[in-house]
Amino acid sequence: MDSLTYTPTGVTAREVGEKLDQVWNELNKPGSPLAERAQSLQVDLSQVKGKSRADLVTVNEQGSGLAPATTAIIVAFAPTAAKILRDLWDRILLPRILHDLGSDSLTPKKRLEDRKSS
Amino acid sequence: MSAVTHLPLNARKVVASRLLALTSLRRQQPQFEREDAVQTLAGIEDLYLRQTATGLRSQNSVPLDRYVLDTFRIVSQQVQVDTTTQDHAALVDSVLQTIDAQASSLSCSSCSYLAPTVCNGEYSDDQIVERSGICILPITNMFRTALSSTVGCYQNFSSIFGSATCPSVDFSTAAVQKRPHDIPVPYYVGGVTNYHDSAGPNSQVCLCLCIDEFEWETYLAMMYVLFHECVCHVFQGTVPWRGQTRQSTNANDAFAEGWMDWIAQWLLIGEADRHAAGIEFPALQRDTGRRFYLARIDSGARRPSKYAVARIIGTRAAEKLLSLLGALPESKSDHLSHFLRLSLDLNLSSVDPKGREAFAWKVDQYLPERLPSQATDAQVASSIAWDENPSAVARFADLVRNYLQTNDFAAFVHEVALLPPPESRGYTIHLTNDL
Numbered sequence: 001m002d003s004l005t006y007t008p009t010g011v012t013a014r015e016v017g018e019k020l021d022q023v024w025n026e027l028n029k030p031g032s033p034l035a036e037r038a039q040s041l042q043v044d045l046s047q048v049k050g051k052s053r054a055d056l057v058t059v060n061e062q063g064s065g066l067a068p069a070t071t072a073i074i075v076a077f078a079p080t081a082a083k084i085l086r087d088l089w090d091r092i093l094l095p096r097i098l099h100d101l102g103s104d105s106l107t108p109k110k111r112l113e114d115r116k117s118s
Numbered sequence: 119m120s121a122v123t124h125l126p127l128n129a130r131k132v133v134a135s136r137l138l139a140l141t142s143l144r145r146q147q148p149q150f151e152r153e154d155a156v157q158t159l160a161g162i163e164d165l166y167l168r169q170t171a172t173g174l175r176s177q178n179s180v181p182l183d184r185y186v187l188d189t190f191r192i193v194s195q196q197v198q199v200d201t202t203t204q205d206h207a208a209l210v211d212s213v214l215q216t217i218d219a220q221a222s223s224l225s226c227s228s229c230s231y232l233a234p235t236v237c238n239g240e241y242s243d244d245q246i247v248e249r250s251g252i253c254i255l256p257i258t259n260m261f262r263t264a265l266s267s268t269v270g271c272y273q274n275f276s277s278i279f280g281s282a283t284c285p286s287v288d289f290s291t292a293a294v295q296k297r298p299h300d301i302p303v304p305y306y307v308g309g310v311t312n313y314h315d316s317a318g319p320n321s322q323v324c325l326c327l328c329i330d331e332f333e334w335e336t337y338l339a340m341m342y343v344l345f346h347e348c349v350c351h352v353f354q355g356t357v358p359w360r361g362q363t364r365q366s367t368n369a370n371d372a373f374a375e376g377w378m379d380w381i382a383q384w385l386l387i388g389e390a391d392r393h394a395a396g397i398e399f400p401a402l403q404r405d406t407g408r409r410f411y412l413a414r415i416d417s418g419a420r421r422p423s424k425y426a427v428a429r430i431i432g433t434r435a436a437e438k439l440l441s442l443l444g445a446l447p448e449s450k451s452d453h454l455s456h457f458l459r460l461s462l463d464l465n466l467s468s469v470d471p472k473g474r475e476a477f478a479w480k481v482d483q484y485l486p487e488r489l490p491s492q493a494t495d496a497q498v499a500s501s502i503a504w505d506e507n508p509s510a511v512a513r514f515a516d517l518v519r520n521y522l523q524t525n526d527f528a529a530f531v532h533e534v535a536l537l538p539p540p541e542s543r544g545y546t547i548h549l550t551n552d553l
Contacts, residue, residue: 009295009296010295010296011295022178022239026240026241032240032241033240033241033242033245034240034241037241096241099123099126099292099293100126100128100239100293101293101295102293102294102295103292103293103294103326104294104295104296104298105295
């Protein structure tokens, strides 16, 4: 599965998942302003319509413990439509999650290969 | 131009109810003081803060106005059974009634252009708030006050503002989980100005609030944050308009974050002291703003901001130039106007932000901390009284005099940039905060 890793601030994977469900439902509502917005941005919603969010995008916590720095939130996309879902995540889902849960709630974690090249 | 976004519904439930309760309670504070009932007031405020914290967990299906009414009803019941309020029952009843009346006047269906649909946590909420947004109106009004004071300041003092292609200005709000700055003050508010210049200059000011911690002190600090954004950033780099997206300045930019911030706090103090419309608690908002300003440049704090030193350089440079203008015979009668004209013109100009910053650093290097208070005009004119580095100061003063005659700030800044590093005679860059 294609996945992204985030450091959470003040949010849990469960809260992110619940928010994701809410936004997913909003995208599935015919004529909703969010769906219109996605269409105006030419975001492909074919993988959203009538499909279960949990089958396509999963949100899990990695690690556990007292120190928040040791935990991470992993967002993974179904391999069958990873490219489309990743675009949807970057342009619609993530901005909305940051808007609703706080602009600092999810910070992308640098992957090892990114760190090596920087 | 980018879509304007606002606090999500849950955050606005907390913020709107606290804005109503806190400001109503504080308006009544003098009566509570007269009755020696400040503790009672603090207790009631605490009840409101505790109960309104539930806003973050409130269902999106509950409209904001309904939430506020229900929440305040619960607080009223809690206050009624609280025995500590009984000695001041009439005063307490009066303040509760005032708060309830204000809550009753909040109507989501009157506010929403999509009525009967009202804010429900969905994407269209931002458009409803942007068009009307009565739930955050006190904050929007603070922004309008800061913007209008800033425009007045630029109109009064800048020599090029009249010819400027004024940017359109948007105001947005955002929630954050943690205090949005590293400044050692318990104010959970920050600001950022983004430029969206693709279709002409557009500045979008965003006020960032940590909702959990939104209390009275943070409310008071918001005005200073908004003055900072408007004075320092909104109009920056628009003259002449080159049709290119403006560069945002860095957090450690001595001119934008230090020099111009000196002007922002000066303007806020002046507006508060003259009880300008829109500043409802002038003395408190002024003093809180001043504390915020000083904390930004407090390098001696136990945990100073990592950008404090750059801000100190800019602030100190501004004060040094103001001091020089106050000493030169050509400008001493109206030195503040000369200082503001140069600062605002330079901020408006579309020069590279690095050029502005380099100017601030050079001013700080060349000018002494303080001018001698007993210097005669002749001594000042010839700079002989400035014992730290008289030749460097004299050289700099000549450039200032030339600027005062020509009003050519671009040439002045260029000439200052060309100055060699001053020879040190015990005068070095001080990185400690002694303002």
